[in-house]
Amino acid sequence: MSFDDQTYSRIASYLNNEMNEAEKAAFEVQLENDAELASFVDTFSTLEGVYNEDKWTVKSNATIAEVKALANAFRADDVADVSKKIRAIQQHTTNQETTSRSRKSYFYYISSAVAIAAVCTLFYFSFMQSITADDAFEQYHDWASLPSFQTKSDTNNNLAKASTLFQEEKYQEALSIFTTYAQESATYNPQIQLYIGVSHMELENYQEALQTFNQLQNSNTVDDHKAYWYTALTYLKQNDAENAKKVLKTLVENPSNYNYEKAKELLKKLK
Amino acid sequence: MSNDAYFIEGLRSGKETVLQEIYDQFFSKVKTFVLQNKGTITDAEDVFHNALIQLYIRLKNRQLVIKSSFEAYLFTTCKNLWRRELNKKRVTKSNVVELEDKETENAYALLEQEQWELYIEKFQLLSENCRKVLTLLFGGTSYEEIVETFSYASKVVARQRVFKCKAKLTKLIKEDTKFSKIKKL
Numbered sequence: 001m002s003f004d005d006q007t008y009s010r011i012a013s014y015l016n017n018e019m020n021e022a023e024k025a026a027f028e029v030q031l032e033n034d035a036e037l038a039s040f041v042d043t044f045s046t047l048e049g050v051y052n053e054d055k056w057t058v059k060s061n062a063t064i065a066e067v068k069a070l071a072n073a074f075r076a077d078d079v080a081d082v083s084k085k086i087r088a089i090q091q092h093t094t095n096q097e098t099t100s101r102s103r104k105s106y107f108y109y110i111s112s113a114v115a116i117a118a119v120c121t122l123f124y125f126s127f128m129q130s131i132t133a134d135d136a137f138e139q140y141h142d143w144a145s146l147p148s149f150q151t152k153s154d155t156n157n158n159l160a161k162a163s164t165l166f167q168e169e170k171y172q173e174a175l176s177i178f179t180t181y182a183q184e185s186a187t188y189n190p191q192i193q194l195y196i197g198v199s200h201m202e203l204e205n206y207q208e209a210l211q212t213f214n215q216l217q218n219s220n221t222v223d224d225h226k227a228y229w230y231t232a233l234t235y236l237k238q239n240d241a242e243n244a245k246k247v248l249k250t251l252v253e254n255p256s257n258y259n260y261e262k263a264k265e266l267l268k269k270l271k
Numbered sequence: 272m273s274n275d276a277y278f279i280e281g282l283r284s285g286k287e288t289v290l291q292e293i294y295d296q297f298f299s300k301v302k303t304f305v306l307q308n309k310g311t312i313t314d315a316e317d318v319f320h321n322a323l324i325q326l327y328i329r330l331k332n333r334q335l336v337i338k339s340s341f342e343a344y345l346f347t348t349c350k351n352l353w354r355r356e357l358n359k360k361r362v363t364k365s366n367v368v369e370l371e372d373k374e375t376e377n378a379y380a381l382l383e384q385e386q387w388e389l390y391i392e393k394f395q396l397l398s399e400n401c402r403k404v405l406t407l408l409f410g411g412t413s414y415e416e417i418v419e420t421f422s423y424a425s426k427v428v429a430r431q432r433v434f435k436c437k438a439k440l441t442k443l444i445k446e447d448t449k450f451s452k453i454k455k456l
Binding site for chain 2: 002008016043047052057058059067070071072073074075079082086090094
C-alpha cells in the first residue's frame with residue numbers, strides 16, 4: 001500500500017483542513033470509492049488519540065461478532081474462578097487494613113490529645129509571661145521572611161549575591177552592594193530598603209536604620225506599612241521597650257498592616 | 272524459572288498463592304496511580320482485578336507473549352483500563368452510550384489494549400528522528416517549538432516532516448497482519 005506524492009499532499013491538506021469546499025467534496029468522493037485510501041485516512045487520524053496521553057482514546061477495529069465471542073470467553077468457568085480468587089485476596093487484604101487502621105487511629109487520637117495539651121500549656125506560659133525588649137527582639141526578628149531576589153539579569157545577580165552575604169550575616173558587605181544598587185537605580189525599591197535598614201540594624205547603626213525605615217514609611221509604596229514592624233524591632237534591639245510600644249500601637253491601628261497579629265501579641269507581652 | 276515466568280505461569284494456571292504474591296507486590300503502585308487520577312481505592316481494586324482477568328484470557332486464548340517484565344505489562348494494562356474508565360465518564364455526559372454488560376465491556380477493553388500495544392510496537396520501528404518529532408508533537412509541543420528544536424527552516428517544513436512521519440507510522444500499522452485481520456473481520 002502506497003500512494004503517489006500528489007495523493008499524500010492531498011491527504012495532508014484534507015486532514016489539516018486546508019482544502020476549499022470544492023476540493024474537500026472531491027476528495028470525499030474519492031474516499032468513498034477508494035477503500036484503501038479511506039482506511040489510510042481513517043487510521044492516520046487515530047494516531048493522535050493513541051499516542052497523545054491527554055486525548056487518549058483507543059478504538060478497536062473488531063467486529064461485533066468478535067466482541068461477542070470474546071465476551072463469552074470472559075464468561076467461562078475458569079475465568080469466574082480466577083476472578084473469585086482475586087476478589088477474595090482483595091477482600092482479605094482490605095479487612096486487614098481496616099483493623100490495623102482502627103488500631104492506628106486509637107493510638108493517633110491519644111498521641112494527638114497529648115500533643116495538643118502540651119502545646120496549650122506551652123502557649124499559656126509563653127503568653128502569660130511578659131518579656132523584656134531584648135527577649136522580644138530575639139523571639140520576633142525573622143530575617144528569613146525578607147523578600148528574596150530572583151537571579152536573571154546581571155544586576156539581579158548582584159542582588160542575589162548581596163542577599164547571600166546577608167544570610168551569611170556579612171552585613172557590612174551586603175549593605176554596600178544594596179546601597180550602591182539603590183543609589184544607581186532610578187526607582188525607589190522598598191524591598192531593597194528593607195535589607196538596607198535591617199543591615200544597619202544588625203550593624204548597630206540605629207540612626208541609619210531608623211532613618212531608612214522612616215523613609216520607607218513615607219514612601220507611599222505597597223510595602224510602606226512594613227516600616228512600622230521593622231522600626232519597632234530596631235527599638236527592641238536597643239532595649240527601648242517604650243518607643244517600640246509606641247510604634248507597635250500605631251501598627252495595630254490598622255489590621256492590614258504587616259505582622260498585625262504578631263504586633264498585638266507582642267504588645268501584650270512587653271513589660 | 273525467572274520471577275516473570277513464575278508470575279506468568281502462576282496467573283495462567285490461576286494459582287492462588289501466586290495471585291496473592293502478585294497482589295502483594297504490584298497492587299500498591301496501581302493504587303497510587305488510580306488515586307492520583309481521580310479514582311478511589313475501590314476503583315483501583317476493580318482495575319487491578321480486571322487487568323489480571325484480561326491478562327489471564329490473553330495468556331490462555333490469545334497467544335500473548337510478554338516481552339517486557341510482568342510488572343510493566345500489568346501496570347500498563349491497569350493504566351489503560353483506568354484511562355478507559357475516565358474516558359467513559361467523560362463521554363457518557365455528552366453522548367448516548369449503549370449499556371454493555373460487564374463481559375462485553377471487558378472484551379472491548381481487551382481489544383483496545385491489543386490495539387494500543389500494536390500502535391506502540393509500530394512506533395518503535397520509526398526512525399529515531401521521526402520518533403523524536405512525534406513524541407514532542409503528541410506531548411503537546413507546538414510547531415514553533417518543534418521548528419526551533421530541530422532547526423527546521425519553517426513551520427511548513429515542520430508540518431511536512433510530521434506528516435511524513437505520521438504517514439510512515441500509519442503504513443506500518445496498517446501493514447501488520449494483526450491489524451488487517453481485525454479490520455477485515
